[in-house]
Amino acid sequence: xxxxxxxxxxxxxxxxxxxxxxxxxxxxxxxxxxxxxxxxxxxxxxxxxxxxxxxxxxxxxxxxxxxxxxxxxxxxxxxxxxxxxxxxxxxxxxxxxxxxxxxxxxxxxxxxxxxxxxxxxxxxxxxxxxxxxxxxxxxxxxxxxxxxxxxxxxxxxxxxxxxxxxxxxxxxxxxxxxxxxxxxxxxxxxxxxxxxxxxxxxxxxxxxxxxxxxxxxxxxxxxxxxxxxxxxxxxxxxxxxxxxxxxxxxxxxxxxxxxxxxxxxxxxxxxxxxxxxxxxxxxxxxxxxxxxxxxxxxxxxxxxxxxxxxxxxxxxxxxxxxxxxxxxxxxxxxxxxxxxxxxxxxxxxxxxxxxxxxxxxxxxxxxxxxxxxxxxxxxxxxxxxxxxxxxxxxxxxxxxxxxxxxxxxxxxxxxxxxxxxxxxxxxxxxxxxxxxxxxxxxxxxx
Amino acid sequence: xxxxxxxxxxxxxxxxxxxxxxxxxxxxxxxxxxxxxxxxxxxxxxxxxxxxxxxxxxxxxxxxxxxxxxxxxxxxxxxxxxxxxxxxxxxxxxxxxxxxxxxxxxxxxx
Numbered sequence: 001x002x003x004x005x006x007x008x009x010x011x012x013x014x015x016x017x018x019x020x021x022x023x024x025x026x027x028x029x030x031x032x033x034x035x036x037x038x039x040x041x042x043x044x045x046x047x048x049x050x051x052x053x054x055x056x057x058x059x060x061x062x063x064x065x066x067x068x069x070x071x072x073x074x075x076x077x078x079x080x081x082x083x084x085x086x087x088x089x090x091x092x093x094x095x096x097x098x099x100x101x102x103x104x105x106x107x108x109x110x111x112x113x114x115x116x117x118x119x120x121x122x123x124x125x126x127x128x129x130x131x132x133x134x135x136x137x138x139x140x141x142x143x144x145x146x147x148x149x150x151x152x153x154x155x156x157x158x159x160x161x162x163x164x165x166x167x168x169x170x171x172x173x174x175x176x177x178x179x180x181x182x183x184x185x186x187x188x189x190x191x192x193x194x195x196x197x198x199x200x201x202x203x204x205x206x207x208x209x210x211x212x213x214x215x216x217x218x219x220x221x222x223x224x225x226x227x228x229x230x231x232x233x234x235x236x237x238x239x240x241x242x243x244x245x246x247x248x249x250x251x252x253x254x255x256x257x258x259x260x261x262x263x264x265x266x267x268x269x270x271x272x273x274x275x276x277x278x279x280x281x282x283x284x285x286x287x288x289x290x291x292x293x294x295x296x297x298x299x300x301x302x303x304x305x306x307x308x309x310x311x312x313x314x315x316x317x318x319x320x321x322x323x324x325x326x327x328x329x330x331x332x333x334x335x336x337x338x339x340x341x342x343x344x345x346x347x348x349x350x351x352x353x354x355x356x357x358x359x360x361x362x363x364x365x366x367x368x369x370x371x372x373x374x375x376x377x378x379x380x381x382x383x384x385x386x387x388x389x390x391x392x393x394x395x396x397x398x399x400x401x402x403x404x405x406x407x408x409x410x411x412x413x414x415x416x417x418x419x420x421x422x423x424x425x426x427x428x429x430x431x432x433x434x435x436x437x438x439x440x441x442x443x444x445x446x
Numbered sequence: 447x448x449x450x451x452x453x454x455x456x457x458x459x460x461x462x463x464x465x466x467x468x469x470x471x472x473x474x475x476x477x478x479x480x481x482x483x484x485x486x487x488x489x490x491x492x493x494x495x496x497x498x499x500x501x502x503x504x505x506x507x508x509x510x511x512x513x514x515x516x517x518x519x520x521x522x523x524x525x526x527x528x529x530x531x532x533x534x535x536x537x538x539x540x541x542x543x544x545x546x547x548x549x550x551x552x553x554x555x556x
Contacts, residue, residue, distance in 0.1 A: 125512075129511075189454075
């Protein structure tokens with residue numbers, strides 16, 4: 001009994017699984033809404049399968065003469081139509097193409113030409129930087145070592161770095177790769193001398209290329225800050241015409257006090273020199289035969305010599321004005337051109353000339369007329385400055401007053417308490433009434 | 447003109463060196479090259495990174511080099527280093543995204 005039940009169960013399970021398979025086999029022919037169509041569809045492929053099976057048997061049984069080929073042609077057409085109606089299309093095979101993958105860098109060196117050029121340019125730039133920096137430092141160090149003994153004879157400290165606890169000279173301060181500074185101090189008559197060595201930008205390839213179009217030269221600029229009352233009141237500049245004209249345009253004191261002087265021959269100066277001076281007598285006093293001889297001999301080394309008791313730096317840009325009178329200091333500026341073949345003797349001669357002229361200016365005094373003229377000029381400059389600033393100061397004060405009144409009104413409007421608001425309003429009204437009244441001085445009658 | 451006279455040195459009159467304040471120092475037009483180069487370098491780096499132009503990245507690197515060579519004593523080193531880093535990253539990123547070489551302009555001539 002049990003064995004029979006097991007067999008029956010096994011048969012039932014087998015039947016269910018087969019039914020499931022048959023359902024899946026013909027699932028593509030099934031239509032969801034109509035069950036009858038399912039049966040017809042299930043039957044059709046069986047019939048279709050059966051028909052082609054039947055057909056090939058026919059020609060064997062019947063003679064070929066009785067059934068012409070036309071009948072079979074129709075069959076052929078039908079079979080192709082049936083194939084097309086079921087929806088099977090032939091696959092379109094595209095031709096195979098290789099994906100465009102760039103070839104590896106190691107196997108393709110020669111095509112990286114622009115990159116190689118860029119790297120070559122960068123390496124040239126770096127090499128030029130190293131070479132230019134070394135050369136500039138060499139020039140600065142050479143000048144410093146050549147002139148240090150003379151500087152040490154004239155100053156107590158020559159080459160102060162400003163940071164060492166003990167006063168020891170001999171320091172050349174390198175600001176950038178194309179400029180250096182030497183600070184000397186401890187001399188009678190002056191606070192100190194700042195020597196700036198400004199060289200061509202040899203470390204920059206662009207600078208080197210610009211040098212071909214706009215040639216510049218290496219410069220040594222000595223700036224001496226004199227003590228107050230060490231020099232008399234006059235302003236003057238002389239030197240190469242180009243440099244002098246440029247300085248006249250840039251510097252405030254030259255622009256304010258000096259006028260152009262012509263006739264270089266009259267003073268014995270070289271023809272390519274320019275001269276701007278405030279007081280005529282100072283020119284002939286300073287340009288003594290020794291000085292003129294020196295200037296003629298070392299003409300190519302001299303850029304300009306600027307002597308001023310009112311030095312205040314560069315002129316302000318257009319549109320800017322001074323709020324206060326600028327601070328002025330009596331200053332001497334000597335700008336010399338440094339050549340690569342400048343010998344130690346020439347350097348010494350130029351530096352000695354600086355000290356010679358410094359002592360001369362310290363001793364020189366203007367005549368009474370010259371002094372009066374200079375003092376008048378300085379006074380008029382001060383007065384014009386005060387006038388222009390007075391207007392500005394008035395405008396600033398007016399603006400401040402208006403701003404204050406605005407804030408008070410704003411405070412009054414924002415005040416929530418009505419009593420406080422009224423009090424503030426009264427205060428403002430009183431102030432306005434007082435402003436409107438003409439200002440009269442009260443006189444006490446005794 | 448030779449200094450053979452009395453000793454004019456005064457030890458009690460020594461004034462220590464004070465470096466020029468960078469904010470107050472006047473900057474002339476000729477000295478503004480590092481600023482221009484820095485700005486150009488940044489612009490080219492951004493063009494190279496965003497528009498994937500390799501030549502822009504290389505030009506940015508050259509501008510950074512020029513900016514470095516023209517630095518003043520008062521300039522901050524951080525700015526130059528960041529400019530270099532930006533230009534190098536522009537070059538590296540351009541080649542990581544597309545390792546093909548730049549087509550040279552003379553390639554079409556031959």
